[in-house]
Each structure stands twice: as structure tokens, then as C-alpha cells.
Amino acid sequence: MKADRFESAEEGFCAIAKILIPNREPVLNLARTHVFEMVREYLERPETLPWLLILDDADDTGLFLGESEALKDIKFRLMDYLPSVNKGQIMITTRDSRIAGLEGGQIVLAPNLLKVMPMNIDDGYALFQKCMPTALTVSKDKCRDFLDMLGGLPLAIVQATSYMREEHISVDEPIGLYKDTECHKELFQNFARSVDKEQKSVLVTWEISYERIAGSSYQPGHPESKSQTAVLLDLLGFLDAQDSPLRKTLSEAEFAFKDETGPTPVDGLEHLFEGQQNPSRLLEGVYNTWFKPNGMFRTAIGRLCTYSLITERECWVHPVVHSWIYRRLSLDERCKYITWLVDELLKHIVMEELDSEERWDTVIPANINALIFGKFSPIRHARFLATLALSNRVLEYMTAHHISTSSLGELVYRIGQMEVSMGRAEVGISYLEIAIKAMKNFVHPTVISERRLHLAKIRSRLVSEVEATDEARLCVGDIPSPEATLWLAQCLRTEGHKIEALELFENIIQAFPIAVPADFSRNKEILAANIGAAYTLADLGDLQGDSRARDIIDHSIQPFIGLLPYGHLLKTIVYPKILICRAEVAADPDDQASALSILIEHDE
Numbered sequence: 001m002k003a004d005r006f007e008s009a010e011e012g013f014c015a016i017a018k019i020l021i022p023n024r025e026p027v028l029n030l031a032r033t034h035v036f037e038m039v040r041e042y043l044e045r046p047e048t049l050p051w052l053l054i055l056d057d058a059d060d061t062g063l064f065l066g067e068s069e070a071l072k073d074i075k076f077r078l079m080d081y082l083p084s085v086n087k088g089q090i091m092i093t094t095r096d097s098r099i100a101g102l103e104g105g106q107i108v109l110a111p112n113l114l115k116v117m118p119m120n121i122d123d124g125y126a127l128f129q130k131c132m133p134t135a136l137t138v139s140k141d142k143c144r145d146f147l148d149m150l151g152g153l154p155l156a157i158v159q160a161t162s163y164m165r166e167e168h169i170s171v172d173e174p175i176g177l178y179k180d181t182e183c184h185k186e187l188f189q190n191f192a193r194s195v196d197k198e199q200k201s202v203l204v205t206w207e208i209s210y211e212r213i214a215g216s217s218y219q220p221g222h223p224e225s226k227s228q229t230a231v232l233l234d235l236l237g238f239l240d241a242q243d244s245p246l247r248k249t250l251s252e253a254e255f256a257f258k259d260e261t262g263p264t265p266v267d268g269l270e271h272l273f274e275g276q277q278n279p280s281r282l283l284e285g286v287y288n289t290w291f292k293p294n295g296m297f298r299t300a301i302g303r304l305c306t307y308s309l310i311t312e313r314e315c316w317v318h319p320v321v322h323s324w325i326y327r328r329l330s331l332d333e334r335c336k337y338i339t340w341l342v343d344e345l346l347k348h349i350v351m352e353e354l355d356s357e358e359r360w361d362t363v364i365p366a367n368i369n370a371l372i373f374g375k376f377s378p379i380r381h382a383r384f385l386a387t388l389a390l391s392n393r394v395l396e397y398m399t400a401h402h403i404s405t406s407s408l409g410e411l412v413y414r415i416g417q418m419e420v421s422m423g424r425a426e427v428g429i430s431y432l433e434i435a436i437k438a439m440k441n442f443v444h445p446t447v448i449s450e451r452r453l454h455l456a457k458i459r460s461r462l463v464s465e466v467e468a469t470d471e472a473r474l475c476v477g478d479i480p481s482p483e484a485t486l487w488l489a490q491c492l493r494t495e496g497h498k499i500e501a502l503e504l505f506e507n508i509i510q511a512f513p514i515a516v517p518a519d520f521s522r523n524k525e526i527l528a529a530n531i532g533a534a535y536t537l538a539d540l541g542d543l544q545g546d547s548r549a550r551d552i553i554d555h556s557i558q559p560f561i562g563l564l565p566y567g568h569l570l571k572t573i574v575y576p577k578i579l580i581c582r583a584e585v586a587a588d589p590d591d592q593a594s595a596l597s598i599l600i601e602h603d604e
Contacts (some may be wrong), residue, residue: 003055003092006063006071009078013039032074036081043083051088058094059212059307095209095307096183118152118318119426131161134599138171146171151318155433207328209307223333228291229300232283233309237325238341239279240384241317248316249275252376256422265423277348277377285344326388331397338389342407345385348378349414360569361454362486362528379418390434409438413451425461432458453484482508482525489532498536505533520560530556531578538585542586546585553582575602 001011013035020042043051062068066077082090092099092108099108119127124147125140132138150156164171215227226234250258251273253266266273280301285299304310310317317325326334388394389408398405416431432455433498440448456475461470472488489504508529514520521528530552537549557578564571579599586592 001053001055003058003063003078006068006076008057008061009055010035013081017042033076033081040081040083043088044085047088053083053090054086055090055092059096059097059209060091061096061099064099068292077215089512095212104402107506116154118155119147119157120152121147124150124152124154124157127157128161132156132165142477143171150320156318156320204207209309212329213303213307213309223330227300228287228296228420229303230569232287232300232315233304233325234329235283235286235337235341236279236310236317237322237329238334238337238385238388239282240276240380241279241322247276248278251275252379255380256419256424276380278316279381280313280315282341282344282348282378282381283315285347286340289344290340331393333390334394335398335401336386336392339403339410341385342389342411345378345382345411346414347453349382349411349418359526361457362483362524363531363574364569365573376418379415382411382415386431390438404442407443409435409443412438416464420458425458428454429459429462449478449481450479450483453481453487457487460491465491469495469497482512482529486525486528486532489529493536493539498539500537502533502540505529505536509533514556527557527560531574534578534581534585538581547587549581549585550587553578553585558582 001016002008005011010032016039017035021038042048043053058064060068063071064077064079066072066075071077103260121140123146125143128138128143129146146160147157150160164173210230210233213227213233214230215225218225218230220228247255251270253273254270255276257264257266283301287300297405298313301310301313301315305313306316309321329337356475386408390412395405397403412431413435416428419425419428419431432451436448436451436455439451453475456471460471463471469488469491472484472491475484476488485504485508489501489508492498492501492504508526512523514523514526534549534552534557537545537552561570561575561578566572576599579595579602583592583595583599586595
């Protein structure tokens with residue numbers, strides 16, 4: 001019998017009475033609770049045969065305890081009418097795990113609580129075969145991705161296989177539909193007719209739970225009427241939800257290169273990266289920003305656990321639920337939640353090279369990728385959010401309603417930088433291009449010019465030296481700045497145009513003279529110009545050039561780098577090359593021996 005509301009329970013008890021007590025005498029004007037008493041008494045009789053009573057969808061604790069406003073007049077508590085004898089058994093199915101704790105566990109003793117968990121691959125495959133007898137030839141390995149995408153949820157497996165059966169399609173097609181978020185409605189809208197007599201869609205089960213947690217004041221189409229718990233569930237639809245527990249334990253670096261064969265830029269460094277950041281941490285940050293720290297965050301998360309809408313307090317969501325959450329929201333809600341989460345993620349992904357005090361990309365060789373170990377943990381969440389936020393529908397809505405995309409562009413830009421830092425230049429370039437486009441109407445033109453220059457420098461890594469130089473000349477024409485000029489000089493030196501490169505390096509040094517080497521920390525392009533000039537003078541190989549190179553290294557470069565700690569990128573990557581250059585331009589054997597001893601001391 002159904003036990004989701006009083007009318008369902010009454011109908012169920014009447015049906016039981018009609019079957020078990022067919023000769024009962026009709027009595028007029030009885031209280032509505034009479035049929036409940038009649039069935040309970042019959043099932044408790046010594047002569048009654050053993051029985052099993054199943055209360056299905058028993059999600060309303062008020063129905064059990066008589067706390068519902070609609071039941072106060074008849075003083076009805078369902079728990080008062082549950083028979084209690086050894087010969088009978090009662091099974092209660094519910095989304096609300098609190099049923100086990102009602103009235104001190106009188107309804108369901110804690111040891112008798114059985115939590116239905118997602119199916120493992122073997123059980124899921126067995127259910128798949130049962131629902132798809134015509135597909136018995138499909139191997140378990142081929143079916144694995146199909147079962148993984150459904151998170152092992154039995155009802156989801158039944159629903160998706162029903163769709164396959166009715167549409168006469170193979171197991172590969174639902175996987176394609178699932179990967180396209182907007183197609184999930186098509187995948188799950190057909191009813192599992194052969195299994196579920198009431199023809200419930202798997203999405204209907206989540207909708208029932210959603211209405212429970214949204215609160216009695218919730219009205220569909222009026223998001224402001226939702227409870228804070230429902231808002232937290234909404235937000236989870238915009239964060240990553242891995243379909244496999246194993247993938248959640250992978251670090252961001254391991255995940256990025258999991259499908260690649262051969263050596264990768266992070267080989268041997270995997271232990272330095274943290275595992276994927278769980279959604280709970282990001283969710284709590286948003287909650288404290290928009291609902292103010294009120295100590296209720298864990299309580300709200302507990303309600304989501306109670307209704308099995310999340311698998312654990314870390315807030316990982318079943319994949320099917322994850323898709324459903326996002327699709328049920330209006331465009332206005334989607335944009336609001338995207339804005340909230342973008343602001344939160346920007347607090348977690350802080351790229352050091354964006355800070356003028358730490359950005360040394362003008363000095364560090366272009367082929368060196370600075371891995372920012374501590375900033376990778378939320379990158380999968382950021383990537384997933386960016387995918388949703390950059391959809392045509394969302395961007396068109398933001399444009400039509402004059403919603404700024406500058407913060408979104410900033411987040412996408414940082415994602416691109418991280419991809420580049422992992423050696424994934426092509427992927428990073430695509431993110432950077434999208435980011436600049438999203439920011440161009442909302443950010444100062446000078447900043448956009450700097451970002452375009454940065455993009456051009458990264459893009460140049462994938463082309464020939466001649467093409468890189470041509471790109472640099474275009475940037476100097478479009479973005480006349482010390483950094484653009486410096487990059488052109490570096491490209492010219494690499495290509496072999498040493499005299500032209502030296503002239504540009506010298507122009508920068510003369511235009512922005514540095515009296516105190518410590519000032520290089522605020523004038524990084526000038527330091528890079530000094531280093532470039534010293535290298536180029538050494539390349540020329542004449543006595544005058546060697547003398548000028550010694551002067552630059554001894555009086556400008558070494559005093560500054562010598563002040564830096566040993567863990568600094570300049571001291572680790574650039575300084576050894578400068579010391580080698582100093583030995584090459586030595587004035588005499590004694591000077592060279594002194595330069596080499598400094599190099600050996602640094603190496604030690």
C-alpha cells in the first residue's frame with residue numbers, strides 16, 4: 001500500500017480489509033480511523049496466517065506522528081495502527097532516513113534500517129540483462145560506461161533501458177544522449193512500462209524529494225520561495241559530479257592526463273597534487289556569503305543526505321540527479337547561481353602570475369611551465385561550471401539582460417593559465433580566447449591588451465620561430481608596451497637576428513634605467529631586458545660585447561638575484577644560466593675560475 005499521505009494510506013487499508021475481511025458487516029457513520037483499527041486487529045489475531053505489510057513511499061514523518069495540520073481534527077497517527085505481532089513483518093520504503101529515529105525507534109529499530117546503495121557493476125549488469133533480454137550479447141565491459149553514467153541507481157538503469165528497448169537503439173546511443181545535458185529529458189521521459197506499474201519516471205522520484213526539501217511555502221516558478229536546503233541542491237548542479245569513486249580520488253594532474261599514453265609533464269609529481277576538492281567546501285563558502293554564517297549549513301546538508309539526494313556529507317551527487325538539478329532551473333536561476341559560484345571559485349584559484357609582485361613570465365623561458373600545486377584542487381569544478389556558463393543559451397540571456405561576464409571571463413582565463421602550466425597549451429589557448437571575448441566589453445582596454453599579448457606569446461609556442469617573430473611584430477604594432485617590445489626582442493634573438501634584438505633590449509634599458517637592482521621586483525621587463533642583453537652580447541663573441549655583458553651581470557642582475565631565497569623560480573631556473581654566461585664572458589682565466597666557483601657553490 002502507498003503511505004505517502006493519509007488518503008493513500010486509507011485507500012490501502014480499505015483494499016486490505018476488502019480482501020481479508022470480505023464478510024465484514026457495514027457500519028454507517030464510522031470514524032475515518034475505523035478501517036485502520038479493523039485491519040490492525042485482524043492482523044494481530046492468533047489465528048491469522050503470517051503476513052507481510054509493505055508501506056511504500058513513506059516519506060511524510062507528519063503522517064506517522066500526527067503532526068500534519070490536515071490530520072489534527074481526526075487525531076490520526078499512522079504508527080498507532082501498525083500491527084505488532086511476531087507472525088507479521090512490516091517493510092517501509094522511504095526517502096527519509098529519519099523514519100528509523102521516530103518515537104525512539106519504535107517504528108523502525110536502527111539495526112533494521114537498510115540503506116539502499118548504488119549497485120556495483122555486477123549487480124547493475126544483471127539488472128541491465130533482466131531489463132534488456134534482447135541485449136544479452138552486450139559484454140559487461142561494453143556496458144560499464146552505461147552503468148557508470150547512471151551512478152548505479154537501479155531506477156535509472158530501468159528507466160534508461162526502457163528507453164533503449166522502446167526506441168530499438170544500442171547501448172552506445174544513451175551514453176551520447178547523457179553527455180549532452182539538454183538531452184537528458186529525452187532519455188528519461190519515457191516510462192518504464194514493463195517494470196513500474198505506475199509508470200513513474202526516475203526524475204519524478206527526485207522531484208517528489210525536491211518538493212519536500214524546498215518547504216511548504218515553495219511554489220514552482222518562484223525560486224525565492226525555496227528553502228536554503230533546496231538552494232544548496234540547486235548549486236550542486238553546477239559543480240562537478242564524478243560518476244566513479246576512483247575518479248574522485250585522482251588529483252587534478254592525474255585526471256588531466258589519465259587518457260594519455262607515454263610520459264606527461266607531471267610524471268613523478270603526482271604526489272604533490274591534492275585530490276579533487278569536494279563540493280562541500282565550495283558550497284559552504286557560497287552559503288556563508290549569501291545566507292550569512294548562521295551555523296545551519298551542516299543541518300541543511302543533513303536534510304539532503306536524509307532524502308538521499310546526495311551520497312554523503314561531502315556533497316557528491318548521483319550523476320542522474322546532477323543533470324536533473326541543472327535542467328529544472330530557469331535561465332534566470334542558472335545565471336544567478338553561476339555568478340555566485342564564479343565569485344567563490346575565484347577565491348580558490350588565485351594564479352600567482354596575475355599578481356604584479358610575483359609574475360615572472362617575462363623572465364622565465366617560455367617552455368617552462370610553473371605548476372601551481374596548491375591551486376589545482378577545484379579545477380574540475382571550474383571547468384564544469386565554465387561549460388555550463390559558456391553555453392549559447394546562457395550567454396545570450398546574459399547579453400539580453402545586461403549581466404556582466406567579466407568575472408566569468410576571469411575564471412575562464414585562470415583555467416586557461418592552469419592548462420598551459422600543465423603543458424596543455426592547445427587546451428589552454430582555447431580557454432584564453434574565450435575568456436578575452438567574455439571580458440572585452442567589461443574590462444579596461446589596457447588589461448585586454450595585456451591578455452591578448454599573453455595569449456599571443458603562448459600561441460607562439462606551437463608555431464615556428466619565424467611565425468613567432470611575425471606574431472610579436474604584430475603585437476608591438478597593436479600593443480606598444482615594454483612587454484611587447486621585450487617579447488619581440490626575445491623572438492629576434494631566438495631566430496638569430498642578434499643585432500636587431502640587442503638594439504631593442506638596449507632601448508628598454510635606456511628608457512627605464514634602474515638605479516637600485518632591488519627595484520627589478522617592480523620592473524620585471526627591465527630585468528628581462530638586462531638578461532636578454534647579456535645573453536645577446538655573449539652570443540656576439542667580441543671583447544667589447546663581453547665587457548658589456550660582464551658589467552650587466554655583475555652590477556645589475558647578480559645583486560638582485562642574490563637577494564632571493566633558494567626556492568625562488570629565478571634562482572632555480574634562470575640563475576644557473578646567468579652564471580654560465582658569466583663564465584663564458586670572463587675577462588681572463590682567474591676571472592673565469594672565480595665565476596665557475598660561484599656556479600659550483602650555487603649548484604651545491
